[in-house]
Amino acid sequence: MSKQNRGKALWNLQSRGRGTCPVCKTERIKVLYDKTLGDGTKLKVCKRCRNKKIQCVEK
Numbered sequence: 001m002s003k004q005n006r007g008k009a010l011w012n013l014q015s016r017g018r019g020t021c022p023v024c025k026t027e028r029i030k031v032l033y034d035k036t037l038g039d040g041t042k043l044k045v046c047k048r049c050r051n052k053k054i055q056c057v058e059k
């Protein structure tokens with residue numbers, strides 16, 4: 001599963017993998033990284049947030 005977030009595979013995703021990151025609120029960024037929060041909530045976040053520690057997000 002290398003390079004799963006690059007190239008043609010993205011084009012099969014909803015909105016081609018782009019959306020609004022729930023953490024930093026950046027719009028039209030690629031939101032490709034699975035993140036599991038402290039409470040078990042699963043999120044998709046952008047590359048900027050994938051390494052952040054996220055405790056909760058505004059919904």
Ligand SMILES: [Zn+2]
Pocket residue numbers: 021022023024025026045046047048049
């Ligand atoms: Zn983000």
